[in-house]
Amino acid sequence: MADIANDPGRERTGATSWTGRIRSYLGVPLHKHGRLVAAVGLLQLTPRDWRPHEIELLQQVANRCWESIERARAQAHFREQWETIDTALANTPDFTYTFDLDGRFTYINRALLSLWRKSLDEAVGKNFFELDYPPDLAARLQRQIQQVIDTKAPVKDHTPYTDPLGDAGYYEYIFVPVFGAGGRVCGVAGSTRDITERERMSRALAASQQKLQQVFAQAPVAIAVFRGPEFVVELANPSYEALLGGRELIGRSLADIVPELSENVWQAFHRVMATGEPFVANEFPVLYDQNCDGQAEDHWFNLVYHPLREGDGSVSGIVAVCSEVTAQVRSRQDLERVNRELEEFAYVASHDLQEPLRMVGIYTELLLGRFLPENPVALEFGGFVREGVQRMQKLIQDLLTYSRVIHNDGASSEGADLNESLGQALRILGSRLKEAGARVTAAPLPVVAGDTDQLMHVFQNLLSNSLKYRDTGRTPEIRISAAPCGGQWTVCVEDNGIGFQQQYAERIFGLFKRLHKDEYSGTGLGLAICQRILERYGGRIWADGRPGEGATFYFTLPDVGAQ
Amino acid sequence: VSIRILLAEDNRADVMLIREALAVHRVEHELVVAGDGEVALRLVAHMGEPGEMACPDLLLLDLNLPRADGIEILRNFRQHPQCALTPVIVVSSSDMPRERESAAALGISRYFRKPADLQGFLEIGALIKDVLATDR
Numbered sequence: 055m056a057d058i059a060n061d062p063g064r065e066r067t068g069a070t071s072w073t074g075r076i077r078s079y080l081g082v083p084l085h086k087h088g089r090l091v092a093a094v095g096l097l098q099l100t101p102r103d104w105r106p107h108e109i110e111l112l113q114q115v116a117n118r119c120w121e122s123i124e125r126a127r128a129q130a131h132f133r134e135q136w137e138t139i140d141t142a143l144a145n146t147p148d149f150t151y152t153f154d155l156d157g158r159f160t161y162i163n164r165a166l167l168s169l170w171r172k173s174l175d176e177a178v179g180k181n182f183f184e185l186d187y188p189p190d191l192a193a194r195l196q197r198q199i200q201q202v203i204d205t206k207a208p209v210k211d212h213t214p215y216t217d218p219l220g221d222a223g224y225y226e227y228i229f230v231p232v233f234g235a236g237g238r239v240c241g242v243a244g245s246t247r248d249i250t251e252r253e254r255m256s257r258a259l260a261a262s263q264q265k266l267q268q269v270f271a272q273a274p275v276a277i278a279v280f281r282g283p284e285f286v287v288e289l290a291n292p293s294y295e296a297l298l299g300g301r302e303l304i305g306r307s308l309a310d311i312v313p314e315l316s317e318n319v320w321q322a323f324h325r326v327m328a329t330g331e332p333f334v335a336n337e338f339p340v341l342y343d344q345n346c347d348g349q350a351e352d353h354w355f356n357l358v359y360h361p362l363r364e365g366d367g368s369v370s371g372i373v374a375v376c377s378e379v380t381a382q383v384r385s386r387q388d389l390e391r392v393n394r395e396l397e398e399f400a401y402v403a404s405h406d407l408q409e410p411l412r413m414v415g416i417y418t419e420l421l422l423g424r425f426l427p428e429n430p431v432a433l434e435f436g437g438f439v440r441e442g443v444q445r446m447q448k449l450i451q452d453l454l455t456y457s458r459v460i461h462n463d464g465a466s467s468e469g470a471d472l473n474e475s476l477g478q479a480l481r482i483l484g485s486r487l488k489e490a491g492a493r494v495t496a497a498p499l500p501v502v503a504g505d506t507d508q509l510m511h512v513f514q515n516l517l518s519n520s521l522k523y524r525d526t527g528r529t530p531e532i533r534i535s536a537a538p539c540g541g542q543w544t545v546c547v548e549d550n551g552i553g554f555q556q557q558y559a560e561r562i563f564g565l566f567k568r569l570h571k572d573e574y575s576g577t578g579l580g581l582a583i584c585q586r587i588l589e590r591y592g593g594r595i596w597a598d599g600r601p602g603e604g605a606t607f608y609f610t611l612p613d614v615g616a617q
Numbered sequence: 618v619s620i621r622i623l624l625a626e627d628n629r630a631d632v633m634l635i636r637e638a639l640a641v642h643r644v645e646h647e648l649v650v651a652g653d654g655e656v657a658l659r660l661v662a663h664m665g666e667p668g669e670m671a672c673p674d675l676l677l678l679d680l681n682l683p684r685a686d687g688i689e690i691l692r693n694f695r696q697h698p699q700c701a702l703t704p705v706i707v708v709s710s711s712d713m714p715r716e717r718e719s720a721a722a723l724g725i726s727r728y729f730r731k732p733a734d735l736q737g738f739l740e741i742g743a744l745i746k747d748v749l750a751t752d753r
Contacts, residue, residue, distance in 0.1 A: 413630050416733070420637075
């Protein structure tokens with residue numbers, strides 16, 4: 055506007071005192087992306103015809119001014135952004151950093167700086183060597199930075215470290231290329247993470263898995279996992295493989311592996327799959343060919359078939375845990391057979407052995423009584439026959455008692471009241487005790503592990519021994535007492551009979567062992583029977599003796615609470 | 618009055634001893650001896666039929682007989698309509714509780730265990746008299 059006086063819009067602008075003095079002005083607009091963002095004006099107090107180069111000059115000045123403003127704004131913006139990023143990176147536990155193409159640090163976040171105890175200015179521009187890294191590690195890291203620059207590809211690696219407290223740890227780090235204009239690598243950015251905990255956990259996991267694997271592999275029980283309706287073996291430990299004679303198991307179906315398998319196993323498997331309930335059995339018989347010799351045989355197992363459930367609760371397989379007890383079952387069956395045979399033997403002994411003896415005895419009497427009733431020699435011989443028969447009968451009966459004692463278990467959980475056992479024995483021996491004029495004194499006796507009747511046998515045998523080997527020169531005295539000793543009771547039966555030499559103290563418990571063979575009758579089984587009875591219930595028996603001074607028999611039995 | 622006795626006993630020596638005991642104790646009797654289990658079963662099956670043995674007044678039964686079980690003989694004997702209450706004495710050389718129990722379950726008067734001495738054995742005569750006096 056050369057002269058404002060000629061401006062038709064003057065009234066609109068609202069003239070002020072100073073604007074009233076302005077006569078001419080020059081204004082240029084500033085457009086950015088088609089939008090008016092600013093204007094620059096030049097005012098003069100005198101009218102002026104603005105020349106084109108003046109307009110051009112002002113336009114250029116305006117453009118420059120705007121550029122400066124924009125640059126300043128951009129810088130401020132960049133700074134703000136940078137502060138934001140730096141703050142963000144400063145507060146991550148990971149280390150973040152960048153390198154220039156020479157492998158020198160251009161940026162280091164606060165976490166790493168505080169580890170180094172350095173300021174940014176101290177560290178920037180240095181490489182790992184200059185930051186006093188161990189030479190080996192520094193060389194490796196510098197090489198890896200160069201590799202990223204050369205290959206334009208990231209490098210990922212990890213390294214152990216020792217912290218200032220001396221604890222070992224692990225870092226995992228990654229270096230990635232930073233691309234500038236034209237796809238050119240203009241730097242390398244990196245980040246490092248402490249993976250000590252992760253590493254420790256994964257090592258612990260690996261170790262525990264290894265332990266589990268060892269348990270699985272070395273378990274004395276056989277373990278296998280079967281999957282799906284065909285029961286395909288997914289997993290089987292060596293014990294399980296051994297049960298199947300080393301057949302190939304993994305990935306094969308049960309029917310394929312053991313076609314001869316007995317029906318009861320199939321029923322159990324199908325039941326577990328159908329009901330989802332575990333199948334538990336002891337001494338479960340399984341008919342199959344264990345050693346692959348073409349002969350299926352019965353084997354016995356203590357086993358559990360446990361269902362394997364999916365997330366939705368459906369049963370998808372079975373874990374079988376078995377331990378073979380065939381040997382135990384067989385030996386028990388053998389024992390049962392032996393016991394049966396022994397019972398048969400007892401019957402044979404009681405009937406078939408005693409029968410002929412009975413005939414011999416009775417018909418000898420008849421023969422002598424009827425045909426040689428007056429012949430003293432014949433009667434004497436007859437007496438020998440009778441004695442022989444009686445001895446033989448006693449032997450057979452004692453043998454029977456002996457075998458019954460070994461094989462019958464009559465012990466009740468309440469134990470045996472020794473007072474009752476002794477009482478019974480005294481009643482049975484009543485007449486003999488009276489005959490011998492024996493004096494028996496008994497202290498109160500305990501309740502012990504064992505069977506009242508069998509322990510009556512023990513007292514009967516010991517008392518009868520005392521009577522048999524009494525000293526005819528004095529009144530027989532028998533004292534019975536008991537004393538506790540560490541969960542056991544020691545019972546003592548003491549007499550004043552003829553005694554015996556201590557050197558025989560062990561021999562007298564042998565089968566058919568008799569010290570006084572000639573003068574005293576007996577089968578030599580009594581003490582052996584006592585010993586067997588006491589051993590059955592965890593006790594023992596021994597004897598002390600001095601010739602002419604009597605014998606003392608001791609036996610122990612567990613206290614009834616200590617069984 | 619003569620007593621009809623059926624004796625099931627395979628041991629001839631024992632048969633003779635029983636005869637001896639009956640004589641010693643003056644038991645008037647007719648004795649029918651079944652020498653093994655099979656014979657005894659057959660006799661029991663046909664007791665009382667025409668031409669066969671009449672039902673006895675007493676059965677003396679050894680439980681251990683060849684070819685048939687004594688318990689089975691006793692059971693068949695008890696099932697005969699006229700012998701349900703006839704006295705039975707078991708004469709046995711064994712003393713198996715199981716045998717004693719099964720015999721007792723079928724109903725017997727006495728269980729006589731054959732003694733090993735003559736005097737003891739002859740006591741069976743007194744026992745027979747006693748049983749006939751009380752159980753018949």
